Amino acid sequence: MAGYCDYVELRAASAFSFLRASSLPEDLADRAAELGYNAMALVDRDGVYGAPRFHGRARKHGLHAMVGSDLTLEDGGRLMVLVQNQGGYKNLCRVVTNAKAGRPKGETSVTLDDLERHASGLIAVSDGKSALDRLSGIFPGALYLEIGRHHDAEEERRNRATVALARQRQLPLVATNDVRYAKASGVDLCDVLACIREKTNLDDAGTLLSANAERHLKSAAEMRMLFRDLPDAVDNTLEIAARCGFTLEDLGYQFPIYPVPDGGSEMSYLTHLVHEGARRRYRPITPRVAAQIERELGLIAKLDLAGYFLIVWDIVDYCNRRGLLVQGRGSAANSSVCYALGITAVDPIGMELLFERFLSEERGEWPDIDLDLPSGDRREEVIQYVYKKYGARGCAMTANCITYRPRSAVREIGKVLGLTGTEIDRLSKRIGPYEFQARDDTLAEQLTGSGLSLDDGRVKQLLRLAGQMMGLPRHLGQHSGGMVMCAGRLDEVVPLEPASMPGRVVVQWDKDDCADMGIIKIDLLGLGMMAVLADAVPLVRAHEGIEIDLAHLPPDDPKTYAMIQKADTVGVFQIESRAQMATLPRMRPERFYDLVVEVAIIRPGPIVGQMVHPYLKRRAGREAVTYAHPSLRPILQRTLGVPLFQEQLMRVAMVAAGFSGGQAEELRRAMGSKRSQERMRALEAELRSGMAKNGIVGKAQDDIVLGIKSFALYGFPESHSASFALLVYASCYLKAHHPAAFYTALLNNWPMGFYHPATLITDARRRGVKLRPIDVTRSGWLCTIEEGAIRIGLRYAAGLRQACGEQLVRARDERAFASVADVARRSGASPAEMTTLASIGALNAVGDAKDDAAKDDAAKEGGLTRRRALWQTAALGRSGNELFGGVSDRREGMPLDDMTLKERLTADFQGTGMTTGPHPISLVRPLLTARGIVRAADLATLPDGTRVETAGTVVVRQRPGTAKGFFFITLEDETGFSNAIITPQRFATDRTVLTTAAALVIGGTLQNQDGVVSVKADHFAALREIGAAAPSHDFH
Amino acid sequence: MLVPHLDVQSLERGDPELAGAPLVVCEGRDVIDLSPAARKLGLRPGMTIFQARSAAPEAVYRARSPELIRSAEGALVDLGQSFSPRVEQSAGAICVDVSDLGRLFDDEAQIANALFVGARKLGLAVRVGIAADKTTARVAARAGEVVVVPPGREPPFLAPLPVELLEPSPETLETFRRWGVHTIGELEALPAGGVAVRLGAEGALLARVARGQADSPLTPCAEPLVFEEAIDFDWPVENVEPLLFVLRRMLDNLVARLACRALASGDLGITMKLSPRGRDVRTVPVAAPTRDVATLLSLVRLALETSPPANAVEGLVVRTAPARTRSAQLSFFEPAGPSPDKLASTIARLAALVGETRVGAPVMLDRHLPDAFTMQPFNAPRVKLTADSSQLTVAGDARALALHSLRPPVQADARLDRGELRYLAGQGIGGQVLAAAGPFRVRDGWWQLPVTRDYYDVHLSDGAIYRVFHDLHGDSWHIDGCYE
Known part of the structure; x- marks a missing residue:
C-alpha cells in the first residue's frame, strides 16, 4: 500500500474507451501504483467496460479503484460521473443502459431527465459548456467544474473562463489530467487510434492528432505544480475520492430465485427433482449412488446453490418439452445431481468421475454448467426463452472483446501510415492463417518478405506500433452463447446494450470479467453436430421408417466401431x-x-506433454505400463499409466502432493486460464513441496510436474470428453447405418466440421450413397433425400440468394416451370444467378432447356442441355428482349457445342464448390498411371519405406502450433485420401506451391505403420492438368 | 505495327547498351515489365522492386519513361508516314494505310517486311499485320511476327486463332469461355443475331470481325503544328541586349503566324548555338498563353539576364508550344480583375526572382504547429462591390492582434533560472524577460520528421512582446515573431 498521495486522478480512460485511449486498465493501475497514488478513477466512455480489470489490478496494488463514466449527453455535450456508493453505481448502470436502449450499436444519448431520476449517489464533473443550470439542480452539492492543463494556449484561455464561471456560480473546481495513456510514450498509438476512429491517415489528420504528449498519468507533485495558482482544484480531487468510497467489491449481485411451486423451498424442490430423476436414470439406485447423490445435495445446500441448478434444469426441461436436443458439457458431467436432473448424459458414478472438478467447498464460487444445443434457429429459440423468462433487463449475453491481432493491427496501422493498398494486402496475406510461428516468422521478417524495406521510416513505425497495438481492444462483440442473469435487475449490476443481432442484449463485460465479478453465467452453445443429429433423426423416420432414439442407441455396435477403426x-x-x-x-x-x-x-x-505416443504404444503392447509413482496406479490404471485427463491430474495432485479437492481445482484453473502464469509458478512450488513431503522426488517428481504443466494450454476434463464421446458415437452410428440422412443433415448444417462439402459428398459416394445435382425442378433450398439419394439443395448454387431460392421453390410448387425465362421471371433471379444455374446444369430439366431430340441419358450427360441453358439465359435481361421473353427462338437451334466432362466438372466447382460427377483426378488417371503415380487407396498395400508418388486435390492444409513447424497436407483422389508430412525446411523452400496449388503431385517415402499411412514428402509439383477443384480448408 | 513490351523496348532504344541486359522496368514501387533476360532470373511483373532486388540484385532497374515511350511511338509514326500520309496511332499500335503502295512494292508481304525492317533500324522489334481492315490487321499482328491476310481470306485466317486476340472485355471473354467458344472460328459459327442479342454492341462487332466483315475506318493523326523561327548570326553575339533585339523580331514573326490560326504562345523553347561549340537549350515557361510580344520578351529577358549564355551566341532557334488563349467572362457589376496575361507575367517574374515554390497564395494547414502553411497557385481574389461603392472591401477582413512572423525564426541565446526563462537575445532583439506565458507544447510529424517545441509569449525589457520557442530536439531557442 502506498504512502499518502495528495492528488487523485479522476479522469483516466483506458483502451476500453475504444479508439480513444491507448493503455489497458491494468497498465493504468500499475502506473498509478508506481506514482504512489492511493486512489484513481477509471472513466471510460459511456460505460464501465474496463472497470473489472482495473479493479482487479488495483486491488493487488492496494489502490482504491473508483468507478465512473464519461457520458454523452443528448445535446452532444459530455459529463463525467463518479460513483459514491452502491446506490450510485446502480443508478449509473441504469442511466447507461437507458441511454443505449433502442439505439444503434455504439450510440449513446443520456437525457437530463433520466439523469435527474438517477442522480442519487453520483458526483458530476462538468466542463461548463452544457446545461449547467439544470445540472446544478440535479446534483446539488455534487457538481464540480473540471479544469485541465496540458500546455495548450487555447485551453488556457478556456480555463480562465471556467475559473470565472466557477466563481460566478459558486461551484468548486476540480483538476484532472484527462489521461489517455499511462505513460507519455503511449501518445503515438493514441494518434493512430484517432486516425482509425476518424477514418483518416496521419498525413491528413491535422489537429485531430494530439497537440502534445501531456495526457499521461502525472505525479502529485507535477499536478500540484501545474495548478499552483489553483490549489483548491487539486485538493478537491482528494475530497471527491473521500466521498466516492464505492468499489466493485460491493456490486450487489444476486442470482435469480427460482419460482418453486407449492410454496416449497428451492432446495426441497431440487431434492424432489433429483430423486425423481435418479429413479429414472439408475436402475437400481445402489448405496453408492444414493450416497453420492446425498453428498452432492448436501454440498449444494451448504453453498446455497439450489437455485442455480433449478434454473439450468428449467432450461433443459424447456428443451425436452420442445423436442430440442440438449446436453450439458464440461465439468457438470462430474455431477450425479446433473445426471439425475437430465442436464448431462454421462453417468459420473459409473465412469468414476471426480465431483470436485465440478464443485467444492474451497472454491467459493459458483459452478459452471454449459449446455450444448443444435446450432442455428433452435438455439436461438432457447436463448429467447431465457430472455422472456427473466425479462429484458434481467438477463443478457456476455460480451466478447475482440482485440487486435497481428493481421488486423498491421492493416489498420499500414493504412494510417499511408502504405499503399497493394503493400497492405501483400503484408496481410503474408501473415498467414497458420497457427505455427517459426522463430524467424517475426513481423520484421514478414515485412521484408512482403517487399517492404526496414530502412523505410514508415515501415519502422509500423513494426513499433504493431507491437504496442497487439491485444488492445478493438470493439466489443457478443459471446456466442454465454448468458448472465440476476435476481431483479441486471442493469443495476452492469450496463446493458443492444447487440448487433436483433433481439439480443449484451452486458459490457466479457465472461472472464463476469466471473471475476462473481456474476453467474450459463453458456448456451451451438454445436453443429447436434443440429446434424437433430435433423438426421426425422430424415431417417421419413425415408426409412425407422425411429432413432439417440439416448438409447445400441451400445458397442460392431459396424460402427469397424468404421471408426478404419478411420473412416x-x-x-x-x-x-x-x-x-x-x-x-x-x-x-x-x-x-x-x-x-x-x-x-x-x-x-497430451501432445505437448509427450503423452500421445506412450499411450498408444502401451495399448499396442509395445511398451510396459509403468507409473511415475505407485500411488498413482489407481488414478492412471485405465489410461495405462499415462495421464490424459484434467481429473487425473487433479487426483494426482491430491494423492501425490496432498492437495485438497479445492486446491487441486485451483491448480486446474490456473492451468486453464490465460491470465494465471504467475499463479501457475507459485502452485508448482507448492506441488513440489507437497510431493517431497510424500517422498516423491527426482525424476518421478519432474515427470509428474511435466504432465501437469503440459495442461497449461488446454487439457480436457474427462467428463467433457465423455459427453463429447456420446456425440461421437451417435454421429458414427448414423453415418454407418443411415448415411444418406447423415450426409444430408451434414450438408444442410455446413459450414461446420473439418471438411468442405466437396469432400463430404465424395465420401458419401464412397459409402454407396447416390447423389443428384441441383435441379430447379426438384431441389429445395436445403438438401433433401430423393429415393434414397441425396438431392443437393439450391443453397449450394454460388451467389444464389436465399430469398431467390425460396421464391423459386414456391413458384415451382404453384406450377411447373415452362421455360428458362419462366424460371427467371417467377423466381426473381438475376442474370448472373440464372447463368450460374445454367452452367451447373440446374436448368437441364426445364421446358425449353431440354433438347427434345436428345431425351436419352447419354445425350443429357453429354451436357447438351447446359449449353442450351446458357445460350437461353444469356438472352435474358437484355433490353429490348422483354417482348420476346417467353418465346424461345427455335429457329435458331442450339449453336453451342456440348460441354465436355472436364468442362462440366469445372463448371460444377465454379458454380457450387463441388461436383456430383466423377472426381477430377479420375480424368487424368491414365496420365498419372503412366507416370507411375499411385492411387490413394493403393498406398496402404505398399510396404513401409517405399519411395512413392501420389496425387490429388488438396483438401486440407495445416501447420499446427504444436507441430514444431511441420506442414501437413491431405490430398484426395477418386479412391480416398492420402496424407503428406513436410519438414519445416522443405516448407520454407516450397511454400508457394504448397500453400497455393489446388492439386499436387507429391513424392517421398511412404510411412505405413499400424494401419496409418502417410508420405514423408520431399518433392512436389502442382498438378496443372486439373481444371478446377474445391477450395482447401487451410487452418490449424 | 504492334510493339510488344513497349516499356522495355523504349528504354533499350534510348540506351542501346541495355539491349540483352536483364532489364527491369519499374513504376512506383512495382515491377511492371521485364526483358527476357530478366525473366530468366525468375523475376515477374507485380513483384516489388525490393523483392526483385533481393532476388536478382544483378538485374538493371529503370523507371518507366513516358518520354522514351513517346519518342518510340513517334518514331514509328514517322516510319509509317514515310510509307503513307494516313497513319493512326492508338495505344501500343500504329496503323498505316498501305492500300496505294502498289507502284512501290510488289506485294503486301514486301510492305510488311519493309515496315518490320524499318522498325528494326529505329531500334524497335515490332509485329506487323496487314489486312483489308484495321481490326483484322491488328489481330494478325498479334498472331505472328509478320502476317499478311489476303483480301477475302479473313475468315479462314481468323478461324483457328484464339478468341482472346479479338481483345474482348473480361466479361465477354468469360461468357465465351462458358459457351465453350475458344477460337474465332467458333465465334464465327454462332448466329450473328444471337450473339448480338446476348452480348450487345460488343458482341455484334466481334461477330463481324470474326466473319471478316469489320469495317473500322482509320483515323489518321494530324500533323503536329510547329512554330519555329531560326536565325544564324554573321558573327557571334556576346551581349544579351543585341540578342533581345533579334528575339523581339523573331517573336513578332511567331506571334503573327500563331494569330493566323487563332492560337497563342505557350512555353518558349530557346536554343542558342554557342561559339565555338555547344548549345544552350532552355525553356521559358509562360504561365498563360498570350500573343503579347512585350510579355513574351520580358519573360525571355528575365531568363537570359538571370542566367546568361556561357559563351557568345552564333545562332538562335525559337520554338513555341501553340495553345489556345484563355478567355475570362467579365461581369457587368464588378470591376475587371488584373489581366491574366499581365498577372501571369508578373508571377513568372517573381518566380524567376525568388523560386517557383515561393510565389503563390499561402494557405494555413490544419496542424498544431502555429505557422504550418503551404503555397497554392495564386488566383486574383473576387472583389465584391458593397452598397457604398466608394468602399471596396475584401471578404474576411477582421481586426486582430497580429503576430509579425520572423522568417526564418531568429536563433537566440536564452538564460533560465530554475526552469524559468530570464533572458533572451538574438540578432538585434533581446532583453530581460519581464513576464512569460507558457510553455505551450507542440509536437508534429512524429511519424516522419518529428518536431517538438515549447512556445512562450514573452514580454522583454525592450518593451515588445515576442513569441519564442524552444526546439526540444535540437535544444535551441528561437524568436518566432513579434506581436503588434
Whole structure:
C-alpha cells in the first residue's frame, strides 16, 4: 500500500474507451501504483467496460479503484460521473443502459431527465459548456467544474473562463489530467487510434492528432505544480475520492430465485427433482449412488446453490418439452445431481468421475454448467426463452472483446501510415492463417518478405506500433452463447446494450470479467453436430421408417466401431481431423471408453506433454505400463499409466502432493486460464513441496510436474470428453447405418466440421450413397433425400440468394416451370444467378432447356442441355428482349457445342464448390498411371519405406502450433485420401506451391505403420492438368 | 505495327547498351515489365522492386519513361508516314494505310517486311499485320511476327486463332469461355443475331470481325503544328541586349503566324548555338498563353539576364508550344480583375526572382504547429462591390492582434533560472524577460520528421512582446515573431 498521495486522478480512460485511449486498465493501475497514488478513477466512455480489470489490478496494488463514466449527453455535450456508493453505481448502470436502449450499436444519448431520476449517489464533473443550470439542480452539492492543463494556449484561455464561471456560480473546481495513456510514450498509438476512429491517415489528420504528449498519468507533485495558482482544484480531487468510497467489491449481485411451486423451498424442490430423476436414470439406485447423490445435495445446500441448478434444469426441461436436443458439457458431467436432473448424459458414478472438478467447498464460487444445443434457429429459440423468462433487463449475453491481432493491427496501422493498398494486402496475406510461428516468422521478417524495406521510416513505425497495438481492444462483440442473469435487475449490476443481432442484449463485460465479478453465467452453445443429429433423426423416420432414439442407441455396435477403426470418419464429430484419423487405426476403439480417450488424446495437453505416443504404444503392447509413482496406479490404471485427463491430474495432485479437492481445482484453473502464469509458478512450488513431503522426488517428481504443466494450454476434463464421446458415437452410428440422412443433415448444417462439402459428398459416394445435382425442378433450398439419394439443395448454387431460392421453390410448387425465362421471371433471379444455374446444369430439366431430340441419358450427360441453358439465359435481361421473353427462338437451334466432362466438372466447382460427377483426378488417371503415380487407396498395400508418388486435390492444409513447424497436407483422389508430412525446411523452400496449388503431385517415402499411412514428402509439383477443384480448408 | 513490351523496348532504344541486359522496368514501387533476360532470373511483373532486388540484385532497374515511350511511338509514326500520309496511332499500335503502295512494292508481304525492317533500324522489334481492315490487321499482328491476310481470306485466317486476340472485355471473354467458344472460328459459327442479342454492341462487332466483315475506318493523326523561327548570326553575339533585339523580331514573326490560326504562345523553347561549340537549350515557361510580344520578351529577358549564355551566341532557334488563349467572362457589376496575361507575367517574374515554390497564395494547414502553411497557385481574389461603392472591401477582413512572423525564426541565446526563462537575445532583439506565458507544447510529424517545441509569449525589457520557442530536439531557442 502506498504512502499518502495528495492528488487523485479522476479522469483516466483506458483502451476500453475504444479508439480513444491507448493503455489497458491494468497498465493504468500499475502506473498509478508506481506514482504512489492511493486512489484513481477509471472513466471510460459511456460505460464501465474496463472497470473489472482495473479493479482487479488495483486491488493487488492496494489502490482504491473508483468507478465512473464519461457520458454523452443528448445535446452532444459530455459529463463525467463518479460513483459514491452502491446506490450510485446502480443508478449509473441504469442511466447507461437507458441511454443505449433502442439505439444503434455504439450510440449513446443520456437525457437530463433520466439523469435527474438517477442522480442519487453520483458526483458530476462538468466542463461548463452544457446545461449547467439544470445540472446544478440535479446534483446539488455534487457538481464540480473540471479544469485541465496540458500546455495548450487555447485551453488556457478556456480555463480562465471556467475559473470565472466557477466563481460566478459558486461551484468548486476540480483538476484532472484527462489521461489517455499511462505513460507519455503511449501518445503515438493514441494518434493512430484517432486516425482509425476518424477514418483518416496521419498525413491528413491535422489537429485531430494530439497537440502534445501531456495526457499521461502525472505525479502529485507535477499536478500540484501545474495548478499552483489553483490549489483548491487539486485538493478537491482528494475530497471527491473521500466521498466516492464505492468499489466493485460491493456490486450487489444476486442470482435469480427460482419460482418453486407449492410454496416449497428451492432446495426441497431440487431434492424432489433429483430423486425423481435418479429413479429414472439408475436402475437400481445402489448405496453408492444414493450416497453420492446425498453428498452432492448436501454440498449444494451448504453453498446455497439450489437455485442455480433449478434454473439450468428449467432450461433443459424447456428443451425436452420442445423436442430440442440438449446436453450439458464440461465439468457438470462430474455431477450425479446433473445426471439425475437430465442436464448431462454421462453417468459420473459409473465412469468414476471426480465431483470436485465440478464443485467444492474451497472454491467459493459458483459452478459452471454449459449446455450444448443444435446450432442455428433452435438455439436461438432457447436463448429467447431465457430472455422472456427473466425479462429484458434481467438477463443478457456476455460480451466478447475482440482485440487486435497481428493481421488486423498491421492493416489498420499500414493504412494510417499511408502504405499503399497493394503493400497492405501483400503484408496481410503474408501473415498467414497458420497457427505455427517459426522463430524467424517475426513481423520484421514478414515485412521484408512482403517487399517492404526496414530502412523505410514508415515501415519502422509500423513494426513499433504493431507491437504496442497487439491485444488492445478493438470493439466489443457478443459471446456466442454465454448468458448472465440476476435476481431483479441486471442493469443495476452492469450496463446493458443492444447487440448487433436483433433481439439480443449484451452486458459490457466479457465472461472472464463476469466471473471475476462473481456474476453467474450459463453458456448456451451451438454445436453443429447436434443440429446434424437433430435433423438426421426425422430424415431417417421419413425415408426409412425407422425411429432413432439417440439416448438409447445400441451400445458397442460392431459396424460402427469397424468404421471408426478404419478411420473412416469424415464428417464425424471430434474424430475427423487429420490428427485424429492418424490415431484411430492405432487406437482401434472397441468400446465407449476408448472413444472418451480418443476425444481427449489429440489435444495440446497430451501432445505437448509427450503423452500421445506412450499411450498408444502401451495399448499396442509395445511398451510396459509403468507409473511415475505407485500411488498413482489407481488414478492412471485405465489410461495405462499415462495421464490424459484434467481429473487425473487433479487426483494426482491430491494423492501425490496432498492437495485438497479445492486446491487441486485451483491448480486446474490456473492451468486453464490465460491470465494465471504467475499463479501457475507459485502452485508448482507448492506441488513440489507437497510431493517431497510424500517422498516423491527426482525424476518421478519432474515427470509428474511435466504432465501437469503440459495442461497449461488446454487439457480436457474427462467428463467433457465423455459427453463429447456420446456425440461421437451417435454421429458414427448414423453415418454407418443411415448415411444418406447423415450426409444430408451434414450438408444442410455446413459450414461446420473439418471438411468442405466437396469432400463430404465424395465420401458419401464412397459409402454407396447416390447423389443428384441441383435441379430447379426438384431441389429445395436445403438438401433433401430423393429415393434414397441425396438431392443437393439450391443453397449450394454460388451467389444464389436465399430469398431467390425460396421464391423459386414456391413458384415451382404453384406450377411447373415452362421455360428458362419462366424460371427467371417467377423466381426473381438475376442474370448472373440464372447463368450460374445454367452452367451447373440446374436448368437441364426445364421446358425449353431440354433438347427434345436428345431425351436419352447419354445425350443429357453429354451436357447438351447446359449449353442450351446458357445460350437461353444469356438472352435474358437484355433490353429490348422483354417482348420476346417467353418465346424461345427455335429457329435458331442450339449453336453451342456440348460441354465436355472436364468442362462440366469445372463448371460444377465454379458454380457450387463441388461436383456430383466423377472426381477430377479420375480424368487424368491414365496420365498419372503412366507416370507411375499411385492411387490413394493403393498406398496402404505398399510396404513401409517405399519411395512413392501420389496425387490429388488438396483438401486440407495445416501447420499446427504444436507441430514444431511441420506442414501437413491431405490430398484426395477418386479412391480416398492420402496424407503428406513436410519438414519445416522443405516448407520454407516450397511454400508457394504448397500453400497455393489446388492439386499436387507429391513424392517421398511412404510411412505405413499400424494401419496409418502417410508420405514423408520431399518433392512436389502442382498438378496443372486439373481444371478446377474445391477450395482447401487451410487452418490449424 | 504492334510493339510488344513497349516499356522495355523504349528504354533499350534510348540506351542501346541495355539491349540483352536483364532489364527491369519499374513504376512506383512495382515491377511492371521485364526483358527476357530478366525473366530468366525468375523475376515477374507485380513483384516489388525490393523483392526483385533481393532476388536478382544483378538485374538493371529503370523507371518507366513516358518520354522514351513517346519518342518510340513517334518514331514509328514517322516510319509509317514515310510509307503513307494516313497513319493512326492508338495505344501500343500504329496503323498505316498501305492500300496505294502498289507502284512501290510488289506485294503486301514486301510492305510488311519493309515496315518490320524499318522498325528494326529505329531500334524497335515490332509485329506487323496487314489486312483489308484495321481490326483484322491488328489481330494478325498479334498472331505472328509478320502476317499478311489476303483480301477475302479473313475468315479462314481468323478461324483457328484464339478468341482472346479479338481483345474482348473480361466479361465477354468469360461468357465465351462458358459457351465453350475458344477460337474465332467458333465465334464465327454462332448466329450473328444471337450473339448480338446476348452480348450487345460488343458482341455484334466481334461477330463481324470474326466473319471478316469489320469495317473500322482509320483515323489518321494530324500533323503536329510547329512554330519555329531560326536565325544564324554573321558573327557571334556576346551581349544579351543585341540578342533581345533579334528575339523581339523573331517573336513578332511567331506571334503573327500563331494569330493566323487563332492560337497563342505557350512555353518558349530557346536554343542558342554557342561559339565555338555547344548549345544552350532552355525553356521559358509562360504561365498563360498570350500573343503579347512585350510579355513574351520580358519573360525571355528575365531568363537570359538571370542566367546568361556561357559563351557568345552564333545562332538562335525559337520554338513555341501553340495553345489556345484563355478567355475570362467579365461581369457587368464588378470591376475587371488584373489581366491574366499581365498577372501571369508578373508571377513568372517573381518566380524567376525568388523560386517557383515561393510565389503563390499561402494557405494555413490544419496542424498544431502555429505557422504550418503551404503555397497554392495564386488566383486574383473576387472583389465584391458593397452598397457604398466608394468602399471596396475584401471578404474576411477582421481586426486582430497580429503576430509579425520572423522568417526564418531568429536563433537566440536564452538564460533560465530554475526552469524559468530570464533572458533572451538574438540578432538585434533581446532583453530581460519581464513576464512569460507558457510553455505551450507542440509536437508534429512524429511519424516522419518529428518536431517538438515549447512556445512562450514573452514580454522583454525592450518593451515588445515576442513569441519564442524552444526546439526540444535540437535544444535551441528561437524568436518566432513579434506581436503588434
